[in-house]
Amino acid sequence: xxxxGYLKQPFFRNLLLLxxxxxxxxxxxxxxxxxxxxxYKVSFLKEGVIDIYSHIxxxxxxxxxxxxxxxxxxxxxxxxxxxxxxSPFLGEDFSDWLTDxxxxxxxxxxxxxxxxxxxxxxxxxxxxxxxxxxxxxTLTEQxxxxxxxWLFNPLSIILxxxxxxxxxxxxxxxxxxxxxxxxxxxxxxxxxxxxGASFKAFPLLLVPFLIxxxxxxxxxxxxxxxxxxxxFITILPVIFNSSFHQSALASGLTTRIxxxxxxxxxxxxxxxxxxxxxxxxxxxxxxRGIDLLIYTLLTFLFILSSIHFHxxxxxxxxxxxxxxxxxxxxxKKVINILWLFIISASVIPLLYQDRYMSTMLLNAISPxxxxxxxxATAVQRIYDPYVIQSVLHTVLLSVSIATAFKLLKxxxx
Amino acid sequence: xKLIYFCVVSVFFIIxxxxxxxxLLLTDIPNNFQPALGETQLVYGELTLKQVFxxxxxxxxxxGLSIKNPYLRNRKDLIVDVFSSNNVLLRTLKINGSSIPxxxxxxxxxxxxxxxxxxxxxxxxxxxxxxxxxxLEIFITRGLFDWGKGLYVNDDLSxxxxxxxxxxxxxxxxxxxFQIFSKWGSKLLADSIFAGFYLMSLIGVTVYLVSxxxxx
Numbered sequence: 001x002x003x004x005g006y007l008k009q010p011f012f013r014n015l016l017l018l019x020x021x022x023x024x025x026x027x028x029x030x031x032x033x034x035x036x037x038x039x040y041k042v043s044f045l046k047e048g049v050i051d052i053y054s055h056i057x058x059x060x061x062x063x064x065x066x067x068x069x070x071x072x073x074x075x076x077x078x079x080x081x082x083x084x085x086x087s088p089f090l091g092e093d094f095s096d097w098l099t100d101x102x103x104x105x106x107x108x109x110x111x112x113x114x115x116x117x118x119x120x121x122x123x124x125x126x127x128x129x130x131x132x133x134x135x136x137x138t139l140t141e142q143x144x145x146x147x148x149x150w151l152f153n154p155l156s157i158i159l160x161x162x163x164x165x166x167x168x169x170x171x172x173x174x175x176x177x178x179x180x181x182x183x184x185x186x187x188x189x190x191x192x193x194x195x196g197a198s199f200k201a202f203p204l205l206l207v208p209f210l211i212x213x214x215x216x217x218x219x220x221x222x223x224x225x226x227x228x229x230x231x232f233i234t235i236l237p238v239i240f241n242s243s244f245h246q247s248a249l250a251s252g253l254t255t256r257i258x259x260x261x262x263x264x265x266x267x268x269x270x271x272x273x274x275x276x277x278x279x280x281x282x283x284x285x286x287x288r289g290i291d292l293l294i295y296t297l298l299t300f301l302f303i304l305s306s307i308h309f310h311x312x313x314x315x316x317x318x319x320x321x322x323x324x325x326x327x328x329x330x331x332k333k334v335i336n337i338l339w340l341f342i343i344s345a346s347v348i349p350l351l352y353q354d355r356y357m358s359t360m361l362l363n364a365i366s367p368x369x370x371x372x373x374x375x376a377t378a379v380q381r382i383y384d385p386y387v388i389q390s391v392l393h394t395v396l397l398s399v400s401i402a403t404a405f406k407l408l409k410x411x412x413x
Numbered sequence: 414x415k416l417i418y419f420c421v422v423s424v425f426f427i428i429x430x431x432x433x434x435x436x437l438l439l440t441d442i443p444n445n446f447q448p449a450l451g452e453t454q455l456v457y458g459e460l461t462l463k464q465v466f467x468x469x470x471x472x473x474x475x476x477g478l479s480i481k482n483p484y485l486r487n488r489k490d491l492i493v494d495v496f497s498s499n500n501v502l503l504r505t506l507k508i509n510g511s512s513i514p515x516x517x518x519x520x521x522x523x524x525x526x527x528x529x530x531x532x533x534x535x536x537x538x539x540x541x542x543x544x545x546x547x548x549l550e551i552f553i554t555r556g557l558f559d560w561g562k563g564l565y566v567n568d569d570l571s572x573x574x575x576x577x578x579x580x581x582x583x584x585x586x587x588x589x590x591f592q593i594f595s596k597w598g599s600k601l602l603a604d605s606i607f608a609g610f611y612l613m614s615l616i617g618v619t620v621y622l623v624s625x626x627x628x629x
Contacts, residue, residue, distance in 0.1 A: 014625055017618050018417070022424045024615060028601075029428060104446045107600070113607040152416050154423035162427075365432050366593045367446070371439055 003131050011144060016127065019151035023126070026161045027119045028112035031364040032356055035118055035164040036105075038079065040098045041069045045080025046087070052076050053243035064099045068247030074198040074234045075166055079121070086117050106364040115164075115364060122160050125172045127151075129319055132175050136182065142326050149322050155346060156318050162361055165312040170196040174203045174296070175319045177210075181292045186214055189292075190223045194230025202316060204231065205299050206292070208281045213290040256307045276302040276400075283408055293327075296320050297338075298404050304345045305397035311349035311357065314342060334406055341399050348392050351376050351385040432597075436590040441580040443477060444469045447518060448554040448576045453481050454566065456491070457548035461539040463565040464575045473529035475522035475580040476536065481550035482513045489542040491549055493521055498533040510540075510549060525582050533562070536575075552576045 006012040041052060049055045052069045060066045069076065087094070090113070097108050105111070130150045134143040150156065160168050173196030180189035190210050196203035207227045214220040238244040257277075261269025280298055284290055300317040303309070321338045349357050359372040376385045456462055476493070487510030495504040504523040513519055526534075540549055553564065553573040561574030583589035602608045 010625065014622060015417075018421075018622055021615060021618050021622075022420060024611070025424055025428050028611070029597075102446065109600070109603040110607070112601055112611075113604055116607075116611070148416060152420035154420050154427075157420070157424065158427070359435065362432055362435065365597050366436070368439055368442060368593060369432075369435055371441065371443070372435060 006131065006134070012147065015148060015151060016130075019130075020123070020127075022152075023123055023157060023161055024116070026157065027123070028116040029365050030162040030164075030361050031106055031111075031115060032163050032165075032361060035115070036098065037065045037067070038071070038075075038166070039083060039118055040065050042076050042080035043083055043095070043098055045076065046084055051238060051241065053238055053241055053247055056247075057243040064101045068243070070247055071166070071200070072198050072235055072248050073238055074195075075200075078169075078199075079166070082121055083118075086120075089117055090114060103367055103370070107367065111364055119161055119164055122164065122166075122168050125168045126156075126160055129168070129172045129175055132172070132179060133319060133322060135179055136323055137326065146322060146326050149325060150319065153318070153322070155342065156315065159312055159315045159318070159346075163312050165310070166199060167312045167315045170199040170203055171315055171319060172196075173199070174206065174316075177203065177206070178292055178296065178320075178323075181210065181213070186210060186219065186223050187226050190226035191230050194227040195234075197227075197231045198234035202300075202303075202313075204228070205277065205303075206296055209284055209290050209292055209295045212281070212284050213292070256309075257303075259308070260306050272397075273302065273306040276306060280404070287408070293320060293323055294407050297324060298400070298407065301341065301400040301403065302397075304341075305393060305400045309345075309349070311346060314345050317342065331406075334403060337399060337403060341396060341403075344392055345396060348389050351379060351389050353377070353385075432593070433590060436593045437586045439586070439589060439593075440582065441474050441520070441522065442470075442583055442589065443578040443580055444560060445578060447477065447479070447578050448558050448561070448574070450479055450516075450552040450576050451554050452552075452573070453550035454553045454564075454571075454573070454575075455545070455548045455550055456538055456540045457543035457545060458541065460548075460567060461537060462551065462575065463568070464536045464538070464577070465562040465565075466534055466536070466560050466577075466579065467562060468526075468529040468532050468534060468579055468581075469560050470579070470581040471528065471530040472582040472584070473526040473534070473579055474524070474582045475520055476577050477518050477520045477580060478575055478577040479516055479518050479552040480513050481552065482510055482515045485511055485513070485515070487511075487513070487540070487543055487547045487549050489540060489547065491538065491540045491543075494537040494539075495523070495526070496535050496537060498535070503534070510543070510547075513549065516552075520580065522580065529581075536577075538575075 007016070041056065044052055044055055052073075056063065056066075056068055083090070091110060093108065093110050094114055097105060097111060097114055100108065130147050133146045133150050137143050137146060173192050177189040177192035177196065180186075180192060190207065193203040193207055193210065204227070207224070210223050210227065211220050214223045232239070235244070235248075257271075257273050260272045262272065264270055277299060280295060280302070284295055297317060297320040300313075300320070304313060304317065321335075321342060324338060325335050353374060353376045355370065355374055358374050359369045362369040379385045379388065454462060480491075489510050491508050491510060491513070493506040493508070494502055495506075496502055503526055506521050506523055508519070508521060538551065543549065552575070553571075554561075554576040555573055557563070557574060560579060561577070564571045564574050583592075601611075
């Protein structure tokens with residue numbers, strides 16, 4: 001059944017409308033600077049700039065936000081094109097707001113309109129994800145439950161509309177990939193992972209599991225080419241551009257995955273994240289079959305446990321925990337632990353000494369909230385927040401290992 | 414259904430209750446945004462600064478200013494005196510350089526000065542024990558602004574003002590909260606076309622949902 005089919009049923013139509021209302025209530029009033037700095041950089045597409053990486057490097061001293069564009073070209077063209085389409089609704093003063101880096105920028109008339117319009121693509125992908133998740137189930141009751149859990153999970157609403165990063169787009173494409181995987185369409189699944197990676201690199205982590213699933217060497221090569229090829233095609237125009245290497249390739253996950261290590265002496269480290277990830281790949285190799293849902297879930301659990309992450313990374317794991325929640329194979333105990341993991345993982349970034357993880361998110365409501373101390377400062381009076389973060393990471397890693405043991409035990413030969 | 418109720422309550426908490434609670438926690442309100450940070454003015458030894466200003470609100474309780482102190486090189490006292498326009502010393506503050514992080518907005522607080530609204534005051538800033546090598550540098554901004562009415566460097570009028578804000582205690586937390594919420598509403602309504610469309614959409618869908626009573 002397609003989206004229009006579902007919308008003919010009052011249950012889905014009414015729930016969707018309520019979910020949209022709840023999102024609309026938050027969208028204009030919560031502000032994280034990432035949405036502004038990203039949209040400032042993609043606004044150069046309107047001026048005809050194709051190579052954003054070189055443009056920023058050449059004009060660094062003249063720019064309001066003199067930092068590199070940390071995303072891949074597809075993000076630039078996607079959000080830039082959306083901005084062009086939305087410009088009649090954004091109005092003429094939008095550029096002034098984008099280029100105003102002052103504390104009073106959100107006091108401008110129109111700031112709420114800008115925030116709502118700029119978040120609309122995220123709303124679209126959020127809703128698509130809700131419909132897509134239903135496609136994994138056959139029973140109407142299960143479809144209703146998964147639809148409700150995705151749309152009415154306050155945490156995903158906060159992650160998408162308060163912190164407003166682009167992660168929902170690659171997350172959606174990763175779920176599409178899993179959907180094709182379940183239908184045994186490995187080529188389409190691989191293309192979707194490559195496309196997702198062209199927004200943010202993390203879906204590429206799942207490609208090895210797809211390769212392992214492919215039964216023949218020829219199919220393994222096809223899957224590899226489809227995923228990495230799609231990704232490389234999207235970065236091909238800038239692949240030899242040194243500005244691109246310094247910004248998009250050397251940011252976030254691509255570098256942090258090799259940060260966490262146990263010293264071996266002589267400048268060598270045992271890389272914890274790489275160890276956990278490769279362990280998963282070898283377990284998948286040795287196991288009876290590849291359950292991509294479980295390996296996706298565990299990969300992201302290990303990433304969140306062992307890397308200093310941005311809060312929006314928690315979103316990566318959310319649709320997969322939502323799916324596992326209604327999987328008949330999993331025990332209630334495991335499901336509870338997974339949700340507890342997500343809630344605990346969301347606490348860690350709130351302890352970063354960053355005002356935009358807490359009080360400054362309300363800057364569009366009133367700039368006076370900048371006066372308030374951050375949770376990290378408040379906690380500091382009692383205990384060292386870095387120790388709390390470290391303890392939480394350690395506990396999350398143990399939980400991930402225990403969950404992996406439980407989930408993989410029944411899948412091992 | 415429980416999850417839907419929980420989500421509705423959570424969203425209302427985020428959008429109404431959280432700003433309400435946080436606004437009750439605001440004790441000292443800045444008069445405005447800090448003017449642009451441009452150049453800096455040294456302060457050490459005999460070199461003192463006198464900043465004339467008009468308090469725009471009542472209950473003056475402090476100042477916020479930015480000071481350059483690279484690697485916390487200054488660990489000596491900075492003295493800030495507040496005088497009335499007729500040279501009566503009203504408040505004195507002392508802050509050690511070791512607690513002045515480089516470039517951050519420092520808030521200096523004192524007991525409220527009642528009836529300060531529209532009154533002229535001046536700040537005298539000195540660091541008598543600092544030398545040229547470990548001097549502090551106060552961020553200044555070119556020209557006058559609504560409350561900054563002139564900066565004197567050792568009695569010589571400068572073309573700059575200190576880039577500072579004044580802090581004021583609101584008469585009550587509830588009044589302050591009401592002001593924050595009313596400004597929030599005014600800001601939304603100021604963009605009338607957007608506000609009309611936005612509010613009508615929300616009300617329209619809510620009325621539709623309530624009329625259907627969410628039977629399913």
